[in-house]
Amino acid sequence: MAVDDRFSRVPREPGENTAEAEGTYSEIIEGPVSDWATDFSHLEPEWSADPYRIQDDLRQRCPIAHTERFGGAWLPTRYEDVAAIAYDTDRVSSRSIVLSNFRPPLDLAPIGGSPPISSDPPFHHDARKLLLGAFTKKEVARQEPATRAYCHSLIDSFAGRDVVDAAHEYAQHIPMRVIANMLGFPPEDGPRFAVFVEDLLEGINLPPDERDERVSQIFDYLLDQVHAHLDDDEPRDDLTTYLINAELYGQKLPPDVVTGAMALLLIAGIDTSWSAIGASLWHLADHPGDRERLVAEPGLLPTALEEFLRAYAPVTMARLVKEDMHWRGVDMKAEDWILLSFPSANRDPAQFDRADEVIIDREVNRHAAFGLGIHRCLGSHLARMELRIALEVWLARIPSFTLADPGAVRWSAGQIRGPRILPLRIG
Amino acid sequence: MKVTINPELCQGHGRCYDLAPGLFGDDDEGYGKVLGDGTVSPEAEHDARIAVLNCPEQAIELSEEG
Numbered sequence: 001m002a003v004d005d006r007f008s009r010v011p012r013e014p015g016e017n018t019a020e021a022e023g024t025y026s027e028i029i030e031g032p033v034s035d036w037a038t039d040f041s042h043l044e045p046e047w048s049a050d051p052y053r054i055q056d057d058l059r060q061r062c063p064i065a066h067t068e069r070f071g072g073a074w075l076p077t078r079y080e081d082v083a084a085i086a087y088d089t090d091r092v093s094s095r096s097i098v099l100s101n102f103r104p105p106l107d108l109a110p111i112g113g114s115p116p117i118s119s120d121p122p123f124h125h126d127a128r129k130l131l132l133g134a135f136t137k138k139e140v141a142r143q144e145p146a147t148r149a150y151c152h153s154l155i156d157s158f159a160g161r162d163v164v165d166a167a168h169e170y171a172q173h174i175p176m177r178v179i180a181n182m183l184g185f186p187p188e189d190g191p192r193f194a195v196f197v198e199d200l201l202e203g204i205n206l207p208p209d210e211r212d213e214r215v216s217q218i219f220d221y222l223l224d225q226v227h228a229h230l231d232d233d234e235p236r237d238d239l240t241t242y243l244i245n246a247e248l249y250g251q252k253l254p255p256d257v258v259t260g261a262m263a264l265l266l267i268a269g270i271d272t273s274w275s276a277i278g279a280s281l282w283h284l285a286d287h288p289g290d291r292e293r294l295v296a297e298p299g300l301l302p303t304a305l306e307e308f309l310r311a312y313a314p315v316t317m318a319r320l321v322k323e324d325m326h327w328r329g330v331d332m333k334a335e336d337w338i339l340l341s342f343p344s345a346n347r348d349p350a351q352f353d354r355a356d357e358v359i360i361d362r363e364v365n366r367h368a369a370f371g372l373g374i375h376r377c378l379g380s381h382l383a384r385m386e387l388r389i390a391l392e393v394w395l396a397r398i399p400s401f402t403l404a405d406p407g408a409v410r411w412s413a414g415q416i417r418g419p420r421i422l423p424l425r426i427g
Numbered sequence: 428m429k430v431t432i433n434p435e436l437c438q439g440h441g442r443c444y445d446l447a448p449g450l451f452g453d454d455d456e457g458y459g460k461v462l463g464d465g466t467v468s469p470e471a472e473h474d475a476r477i478a479v480l481n482c483p484e485q486a487i488e489l490s491e492e493g
Contacts, residue, residue, distance in 0.1 A: 132456035133456055135457065137441055137445075138453070364480040365481055366482065367483070368483055373484075376483075380440060380441070
C-alpha cells in the first residue's frame with residue numbers, strides 16, 4: 001500500500017512506557033485464600049482446579065464476595081447480579097477488562113486500550129459497529145472449510161500415537177490458525193501468539209515493569225504487522241487491511257485504535273476458544289455416555305456445545321466501578337474492580353434446572369457464556385464455528401478416547417479458564 | 428401467533444436464527460430480524476418458543492395476535 005505516517009515508529013525512551021505509566025498500581029498480594037467470601041483470588045490454584053465448588057458455596061452464603069487483593073474487587077455469583085452489572089454501563093466502566101494490580105488512567109475511557117471491548121458508550125457503539133460486519137455468522141462461515149481441513153491435518157499428525165495432549169496439540173492451534181488467517185498474520189507465528197496471550201491474561205501479578213515490557217512486545221509485533229501490510233504493493237483482503245483503512249467520524253482511525261483493536265482480535269479469540277474446545281473434550285473423555293451419544297447422534301452437537309459453553313464457560317470479564325455506590329447490600333467504592341463471572345451465572349440454580357449437571361440435550365439454555373448487553377462477545381459466531389468444527393472432526397476421527405492421566409490435567413488460572421494440559425488416550 | 432424482536436434489546440447473539448431459521452434471519456451486522464411479517468404457523472410454534480426461551484437478552488416476544 002502507501003506510506004501512512006500514522007504508524008511511523010518513534011523510538012521509546014528507556015523507562016517511558018506508553019500511557020500505562022500514568023495509571024495507579026496496587027500492592028501485589030498473593031498466597032492461599034483465608035476465606036473466599038472476603039479474600040477471594042481467581043489466581044490461586046484452588047480456584048483454577050475447581051472454581052464451581054467455590055462459586056456454588058458463595059452463591060448460597062454471600063452472594064457478592066469481596067477481596068482486598070488487586071486494590072479491592074467484588075465477585076457477584078448470582079445470575080441476576082452478573083446480568084445487572086453487565087447491563088449497568090452508566091455506573092461501571094469497561095476501561096480495563098482484565099483485573100490486575102494496575103488501573104489505567106481515568107482518561108483512557110471511553111476508548112480504553114483495546115477497543116471496543118475496553119470502550120464505554122457512546123464511543124463503544126461506533127467502534128463496535130466497525131467490526132460487527134466482519135464477524136457475522138455468514139462472514140465467519142467463509143473460514144469453515146479451512147478450519148475443517150486444519151483440524152483434520154492436526155489429527156493426521158497424531159498417527160501412530162496412543163496419547164496426545166489435546167489442549168496443546170489440538171485445541172490451542174485451531175483458533176490461533178483461524179485468527180492469524182483473518183488478520184493476515186504469518187501462520188507460523190502461532191507459538192508467539194500463545195506467549196502474548198499468557199503474558200496479558202495470566203501475568204497479572206508480575207511486577208509492573210515486567211508487565212509493561214511484555215505488553216510493549218505485543219504492540220511492537222502488531223506494528224510490524226501493520227508495516228508488513230503497508231509495504232505490500234497490493235492491498236490484502238484481511239482484517240488488518242480493513243482496520244488500517246477504516247474510518248470513524250470521517251477520519252482514519254488513530255494508530256493506537258488500530259493496534260488496540262488488532263490486539264483485542266488476536267488475544268480475545270485465542271485463549272477463549274482454546275479453552276472451550278479443551279473443556280468440551282475433557283468432559284467427553286470423562287463421560288463415555290455423552291461421548292458415545294454424540295458419536296451416534298452428530299446432529300445433537302449444536303445443542304451439546306451450548307451446554308458445554310454453559311457449564312464450562314471460559315470467560316470472566318472485569319469492570320471498574322465509576323463512583324461509590326451502595327449496590328445490592330454492599331458498598332462498592334470508585335475504582336473497585338468487579339469480576340463479571342459468566343461461569344458462575346451459568347451455574348445459578350435460580351436460572352437453570354439441574355444447574356450443576358451437564359445435560360447435552362438441554363433444549364432451553366439461556367446461558368451467558370458470551371456475555372450480556374452491549375459487550376456481547378464480538379467473536380461469538382466465530383467461536384461457535386470453531387468449537388463445532390473442532391468437535392465434529394475430533395469425534396468423527398477419534399470416536400473413542402479417555403483421560404490418559406486425570407491427575408495430569410492442568411487448568412489455567414485467571415479470567416479465562418480451560419485445560420492447558422490434557423493428555424488423552426486415543427489409541 | 429406472531430414473533431417480534433425488540434431491537435433495543437437484541438445484541439446479535441444469533442440464537443434465534445440458529446434455532447429457528449425459518450422464522451429469523453440476520454442483518455449485515457448480525458442482529459436478528461424477523462423473516463416476513465413474523466406470522467408463526469402451527470408447525471413452527473415449537474421453534475418459536477425455543478427461540479424465545481434461548482434468547483440471552485430476552486429480546487423476542489411471541490404474541491397471540493396475527
